[in-house]
Amino acid sequence: MFQTSEDVIEWINDRKKFGIKPGLERMKWMMEKLDHPERRLRTVHIGGTNGKGSTTTFLRSILQEGGSEVGTFTSPYVECFNERISVDGNPISDEDLVKAAEAIKPLTDELEKTELGAPTEFEIITAMAFYYFARIHPVDILIVEVGLGGRYDSTNIIHPFVSVITNVGYDHMNILGDNLMDIAMEKAGIFKSGQPVITTVQNEEILKKYEEIVQKNRTTLYKLGEEFTYEDLGPTENGESFTVKTLYKTYENLEISMIGRHQIENATLAIMVAEYLRQFYAINVEEEHIREGLKKAYWPARFDIVLEKPTVILDSAHNKEGINSLVETLNRHYPGKKGSILFTALKDKPVDEMLQTLEQLDYPIYFTEIDDPRASTAEELFEKSNATFKEIVKDWQGFLSNKLATQSDDEILIVCGSIYFVSEAKSFLKK
CATH class of the missing domain: 3.90.190.20 (Mur ligase, C-terminal domain)
Known part of the structure; x- marks a missing residue:
């Protein structure tokens, strides 16, 4: 079917002609045909306007330091297509990319003939990622980055340990809405019953709505400035220095090499998520893992x-x-x-x-x-x-x-x- 990874990427890129088609019906159809690989995954779901990739990187690096094998599904890529599906920061091999594509291609052809229509480029990549992490290379935990919005995003078929919203800003307004509240509600579409939400959103009106949704879901909202905070200690020669206080612990004089005050915020968010995973899912995270993980974290093309x-x-x-x-x-x-x-x-x-x-x-x-x-x-x-x-x-x-x-x-x-x-x-x- 596919001889090389280049064949796979060419096939995927050709799907761009189908554009963006919000909705989860095609993803659910493919997952059903694959015997639900998404249900085998232990996940963290990260949405937001900016900072998703950096927060994913900080969290991955912390969990890796604690000994977990961590998968990531991110978009878009910076240097090579394969990096969108990675394990411990290492992109999927060309051989495994072909294996995943060959599992999805027959379903794509079959789905095109149904009333649901052809799956999009991002739906195919998402299906490949879930199949890969469930059947080819299972990991201890998978961090899934939302592609666009949240509610109708292809990734929104998982039931994560925790949902994360970095922030809410004006982006993709032709799809998500032309005001902040509409965009915020699209992002809140990833909230799940019984699963907490951790966020750095600062808008009081949005936070009030998020509180209402979380209460209906019978769970908890952890907010920057309340359940977890940071103190900016200023720039260093090669990054940033700061102190973080969470519900569980205070971390003095942390350092990151990713530059910018916004990266302090992303790192603080990652710490809160890591602590939640330690407290409620017994994932190994100690202070030294947080300190070393933050220092080593690198995400290309972010300052x-x-x-x-x-x-x-x-x-x-x-x-x-x-x-x-x-x-x-x-x-x-x-x-x-x-x-x-x-x-x-x-x-x-x-x-x-x-x-x-x-x-x-x-x-x-x-x-x-x-x-x-x-x-x-x-x-x-x-x-x-x-x-x-x-x-x-x-x-x-x-x-x-x-x-x-x-x-x-x-x-x-x-x-x-x-x-x-x-x-x-x-x-x-x-x-």
């Missing part, structure tokens, strides 16, 4: 300093909240530093607001574009910008090569605005 002389930072800040965190982190770690920005974004993002925030840095902004039907053109972005200095750069590879050759050591270059673009830029810079 990722890929070069130091000259300094080049990749950041997959692809929405308003992501850009806010990027600018805050630059001001925190590189105050007064001279720099420039290479930027592009998808059309369905709040580009006007993203640019207004970036322009506060008063850096030259170079606008480019990627080959994607959802992408903005460089000209469209240029017209929206009020930057003091702005320029259109169609050949971003040539621009990067020239920048690396001419940029002084005391300058920084930020490449940001689209996960897909940052992924391409990382591969280019690696070469």
Whole structure:
């Protein structure tokens, strides 16, 4: 059926033509045919607008330090497709990717002929992941990242140990709704009866609604600022320092190498989740595992300093909240530093607001574009910008090569605005 992993990836990418089709009927149909692999999984479900990948990474690293074998299902990928399905941070092998695809392909063909219609790209990848972790490589615990929203997301067929919401912001508004409460309710769709929710959401109105849902589910809501808190001790040379207090313990002078105050928040959330798993599911997590796990955690393209002389930072800040965190982190770690920005974004993002925030840095902004039907053109972005200095750069590879050759050591270059673009830029810079 499939000879190589490239054949599998080509087949999956071809499913993009079916677009996004919210709903769980096709996933339930496939799981039934596979004798419900999703019911064999011990899971943590992580949703939210920003910070899902970083929180997943912190939690995985902590649990690994405690001796657990940890699976992760994340999206999108940065360097290679296989990293979306990983064990202890190691991407699925090409051989196992083919095995998983061959289990799902016949079901895909059969499902297309039913009234439910063809499964989407993400539904197929999700089904492959659940099959892999249930039948090919079972793990001690699987961390599942929501793809889009929550309620109708393909991953929302699991019954996790705990549900996690990082935050709620404006993203995918054409699908999730055009106000925060609508978006928040879509994300709350992953809450399950009897299973607690841990969140860093700060909006009081949203938290009130979450409390109501959790009470109906006869369970508990753990909130940042109440059941768990952190104290920001300031930036270090290579990261951040902070103290965390939970219901169970206080951890003084923790350190992470992932940069930005928002990463302190993500790390604090991961600690609370790890402690819950220890208290209620006897998963081995001690203080030394938390300290070492946090230090070792790395997630690519999140304020990722890929070069130091000259300094080049990749950041997959692809929405308003992501850009806010990027600018805050630059001001925190590189105050007064001279720099420039290479930027592009998808059309369905709040580009006007993203640019207004970036322009506060008063850096030259170079606008480019990627080959994607959802992408903005460089000209469209240029017209929206009020930057003091702005320029259109169609050949971003040539621009990067020239920048690396001419940029002084005391300058920084930020490449940001689209996960897909940052992924391409990382591969280019690696070469």
